[in-house]
Amino acid sequence: MWICPICQQPLSPVPHGLACAARHQFDRAREGYVNLLPVQQKKSKNPGDNPAMIEARRRFLHAGHYQPLAEAIRRLLPLVASDQLLDIGCGEGYYSQYIAQQMTGLRLLGIDISKAAIKAAAKQSPTHHWAVASAYQLPLADCSVDAMLRVYAPSLDSELLRVLKPDGYLLTVTPAPEHLLQFKQRVYQDVRLHSDEITAIAGFEHRQRQRLSWLWQPIAATDLLALLEMIPLAYKFDEPARQALAEELPAIQLDFYLDLYQKPAS
Numbered sequence: 001m002w003i004c005p006i007c008q009q010p011l012s013p014v015p016h017g018l019a020c021a022a023r024h025q026f027d028r029a030r031e032g033y034v035n036l037l038p039v040q041q042k043k044s045k046n047p048g049d050n051p052a053m054i055e056a057r058r059r060f061l062h063a064g065h066y067q068p069l070a071e072a073i074r075r076l077l078p079l080v081a082s083d084q085l086l087d088i089g090c091g092e093g094y095y096s097q098y099i100a101q102q103m104t105g106l107r108l109l110g111i112d113i114s115k116a117a118i119k120a121a122a123k124q125s126p127t128h129h130w131a132v133a134s135a136y137q138l139p140l141a142d143c144s145v146d147a148m149l150r151v152y153a154p155s156l157d158s159e160l161l162r163v164l165k166p167d168g169y170l171l172t173v174t175p176a177p178e179h180l181l182q183f184k185q186r187v188y189q190d191v192r193l194h195s196d197e198i199t200a201i202a203g204f205e206h207r208q209r210q211r212l213s214w215l216w217q218p219i220a221a222t223d224l225l226a227l228l229e230m231i232p233l234a235y236k237f238d239e240p241a242r243q244a245l246a247e248e249l250p251a252i253q254l255d256f257y258l259d260l261y262q263k264p265a266s
Contacts, residue, residue: 002131010141034130034132035132049117065227068214083147084108085100088135096108108125109129112133115132147164165263170201176212216252217249221245
């Protein structure tokens with residue numbers, strides 16, 4: 001299933017991990033995931049989301065606040081039970097695990113550059129396949145997955161095209177114009193909305209767009225602050241600003257684009 005991130009040869013099981021014919025070996029962590037991110041592919045010592053962001057996202061997502069998005073993803077992504085789904089930038093695996101719970105027999109693979117995120121995903125769902133890896137150099141063979149999910153994560157178009165089977169689907173989730181508008185209004189004098197343009201992905205045909213929006217009303221300050229901690233904008237909120245949010249509990253606009261792409265058969 002996995003290929004070596006150094007020489008691109010197939011990886012096979014060995015005691016305590018995986019190895020290729022060139023004797024590059026990768027240990028399996030006790031949680032069950034493998035680390036396929038060589039030092040030369042790292043831009044920092046601990047790339048990706050930090051443990052605090054991951055824990056905030058885990059609390060928020062598993063409380064069900066984004067379940068409408070998870071359900072929309074499940075309904076829009078064409079899958080059959082025998083398919084192999086790759087979740088790119090999976091974080092702690094919330095969306096792909098939601099799909100797998102609804103579809104017995106789906107083979108789920110998740111990658112993320114954050115070791116802390118993959119560790120959390122493997123703990124939550126040890127029967128699936130998780131790896132610390134780069135979305136810019138996917139450790140998977142050519143034409144090896146039936147479908148791919150990419151929620152916010154950056155990636156390389158050519159790698160998506162290489163790994164996906166002909167006729168396979170890619171579903172992306174990106175922020176629509178008014179996503180988290182109330183947070184932005186508190187820190188920017190002139191708020192810039194997210195673009196509504198459909199991003200072209202080289203080698204893919206765009207099939208469908210769905211916009212999913214709702215006004216989320218937090219009941220508890222912990223939920224509102226967890227949502228804030230999930231996003232890069234959090235660093236702009238000092239302690240007084242966070243306290244004001246916690247006391248006011250404003251409704252927050254959630255706004256997403258779900259775009260479905262397909263790789264042509266030939």
